[in-house]
Amino acid sequence: MITASESCPDTAPAPIADSPADCVATTAPQQVAGILPSVAPLRPAWVEIDLKRLKRNFELINQDKPAGLKVLSVVKDDGYGHGAFRVACTALECGANFLALSTLEEAMNLRDRGVKCRLLLLGDRQASELSWCVAHDLTCCVSDLETVQLIERLAASSGKRVPVHVKINTGMNRYGVRWTEAAELAQHICATKSLTLEGVLSHFAQSDETDKTYANLQLSRFNEALQQVDQRCATIQLRHLCNSGGFLDLPQARFDMVRLGILPLGVFPSAVCRRIPGIEAVMSVKARIAAIQWLRPGESVGYGMRYTAVSTRRIAVLPLGYGDGFPRVRNQGCALIHGQRAPLVGGVAMDAVTVDITDIPAATLWDEAVVMGRQGNDEISVHEMARLKGSVSYDVLTAWRSRLPRVYLT
Numbered sequence: 001m002i003t004a005s006e007s008c009p010d011t012a013p014a015p016i017a018d019s020p021a022d023c024v025a026t027t028a029p030q031q032v033a034g035i036l037p038s039v040a041p042l043r044p045a046w047v048e049i050d051l052k053r054l055k056r057n058f059e060l061i062n063q064d065k066p067a068g069l070k071v072l073s074v075v076k077d078d079g080y081g082h083g084a085f086r087v088a089c090t091a092l093e094c095g096a097n098f099l100a101l102s103t104l105e106e107a108m109n110l111r112d113r114g115v116k117c118r119l120l121l122l123g124d125r126q127a128s129e130l131s132w133c134v135a136h137d138l139t140c141c142v143s144d145l146e147t148v149q150l151i152e153r154l155a156a157s158s159g160k161r162v163p164v165h166v167k168i169n170t171g172m173n174r175y176g177v178r179w180t181e182a183a184e185l186a187q188h189i190c191a192t193k194s195l196t197l198e199g200v201l202s203h204f205a206q207s208d209e210t211d212k213t214y215a216n217l218q219l220s221r222f223n224e225a226l227q228q229v230d231q232r233c234a235t236i237q238l239r240h241l242c243n244s245g246g247f248l249d250l251p252q253a254r255f256d257m258v259r260l261g262i263l264p265l266g267v268f269p270s271a272v273c274r275r276i277p278g279i280e281a282v283m284s285v286k287a288r289i290a291a292i293q294w295l296r297p298g299e300s301v302g303y304g305m306r307y308t309a310v311s312t313r314r315i316a317v318l319p320l321g322y323g324d325g326f327p328r329v330r331n332q333g334c335a336l337i338h339g340q341r342a343p344l345v346g347g348v349a350m351d352a353v354t355v356d357i358t359d360i361p362a363a364t365l366w367d368e369a370v371v372m373g374r375q376g377n378d379e380i381s382v383h384e385m386a387r388l389k390g391s392v393s394y395d396v397l398t399a400w401r402s403r404l405p406r407v408y409l410t
């Protein structure tokens with residue numbers, strides 16, 4: 001039997017609280033449970049990040065690229081779920097020249113952790129963010145005159161010369177000044193004392209598919225805009241267009257710098273783009289078997305009775321679910337246990353996934369299961385998870401939620 005003090009050590013085994021104030025613990029945990037270690041144990045489900053692989057991937061990319069080509073490491077959305085700070089440190093260690101983020105908060109977090117290198121904010125800024133960007137030396141992409149003038153004033157009053165990158169819309173049609181109007185904006189920036197036109201960029205709508213027609217159209221528009229900018233401004237230091245797909249498949253579009261997000265993480269942006277041999281996925285998702293059940297013929301497992309055993313089956317419960325970012329599938333997918341595929345049975349719950357281990361008799365309680373990644377000679381790839389989810393690899397990587405602890409292999 002579980003007593004109240006065992007199940008909830010910081011609550012006195014008292015009557016049910018009448019008011020919120022009564023819910024506040026009056027007894028420190030130590031007084032109930034004895035001396036606790038300073039760090040609570042990690043839950044038996046986690047995301048493993050192999051920083052040695054990350055480093056190797058960056059090194060393989062460095063060997064693959066021309067020596068002069070600069071690398072900007074895109075670490076938005078917490079480094080695609082890998083931890084922005086750790087990915088950033090490895091990228092810089094491997095020679096990256098710039099980091100990029102999506103939000104002011106992401107960039108400030110890196111500054112707060114002592115990252116001093118150049119940071120580029122992708123996308124457009126609200127007016128209210130600009131003073132923070134200038135104060136923290138965050139480089140903005142600009143695509144309209146109003147924003148440029150605001151930065152100009154902030155720069156002048158802080159006595160800084162602030163670098164900006166002009167974002168050109170060449171066909172993505174999200175952010176950016178239309179390619180035919182870019183030179184005018186660029187000229188205004190070049191003519192302004194408190195600003196430096198450090199960079200000019202655009203972004204591909206499709207760079208990793210076999211058909212490069214649209215990518216080549218965007219490239220020609222980018223070139224056209226650059227030519228016009230060149231006529232009105234001194235040389236631009238950083239012209240950049242490529243994401244991972246462009247870097248791999250469009251060498252004619254690399255210019256001075258490439259913006260790499262997914263490739264250093266060991267995941268190719270598509271099934272058809274060029275491969276760099278040796279690149280391997282950095283992230284794995286693992287859990288330990290938290291319970292084992294025997295099902296008799298006719299018995300079912302989980303919510304909604306979505307799976308019914310036709311013969312005696314042995315079922316393992318893995319303690320993670322859609323609340324951790326696991327796709328909410330049923331009777332689809334699998335986990336690797338003892339190097340073998342254990343098919344998922346029933347539905348995925350918020351905190352539990354059930355897999356059939358009848359054919360893995362050696363599997364026992366607390367054995368390690370790989371939900372994404374490699375075990376033995378088999379691998380559940382990010383792309384396989386993406387098919388299961390009906391989505392793309394980017395979504396799979398970023399969907400693992402922060403309640404799954406990140407464990408770093410160094």
Ligand SMILES: *Cc1c(COP(=O)(O)O)cnc(C)c1O
Nearest residue numbers: 074122203243244259260261262
């Ligand atoms: C996210 C992003 C990238 C990185 O793309 P990958 O395909 O992950 O390499 C590059 N540039 C911009 C503007 C982005 O938003």
